[in-house]
Amino acid sequence: MAKKPITLTVDGVVYTDDVEPRTLLVQYLREELGKTGTLVGCDTTNCGACTVHLDGRSIKSCTMFAVQADGHDVTTIEGIAAADGALHPMQKAFHESHALQCGFCTPGMIMQSIDLAQEHADPDEATVREHLEGNLCRCTGYQNIVKAVQAGAKEMVDGPAASTTEAGAA
Ligand code: FES
Ligand code: FES
Secondary structure: OOOEEEEEEEEEEEEEEEEOOOOEEHHHHHOOOOOOOOOOOOOOOOOOOEEEOEEEEEEEEOOOOOOOOOEEEEHHHHHHHOOOOOOOHHHHHHHOOOOOOOOOOOOHHHHHHHHHHHHHOOOOOOHHHHHHOOOOOOOOOOEHHHHHHHHHHHHHHOOOOOOOOOOOOO
């Protein structure tokens, strides 16, 4: 199948590539750009492990083709820490609230939670659970994830995280 040229920004870097029209965005991110922090946990658009931001809003990158991201701005879990390595407030909150066990769902959970926090600075439990409906966790029982999202949302409003923990631990 003939490849199509695309140009997009991923985690602040502009990429131009030729991709097959059938290539999913998550495949492109992982296999072409090496952004393996974005995971694939299903083939039915159910799990949310592949969640990234497209122009600042969360999307499931297994549910869109790379060619559809042409001209857009994509942010992955690997692009949210500060330039000095300080964790994003939501990453820090997940870490401090023990909101992960195996960690497979965590990148998608964090990307979805940042999207939520942009609209709800002080979300109640019901709001968090509703917004995370499309993100599945097989380990935690969700209780600490809810706490983390509430803490992370507050910290996003209050200002940058003071943490100097190295990025990538999410
Ligand atoms: S891999 Fe995208 S929703 Fe499961
Ligand atoms: S921590 Fe294992 S799937 Fe969520």
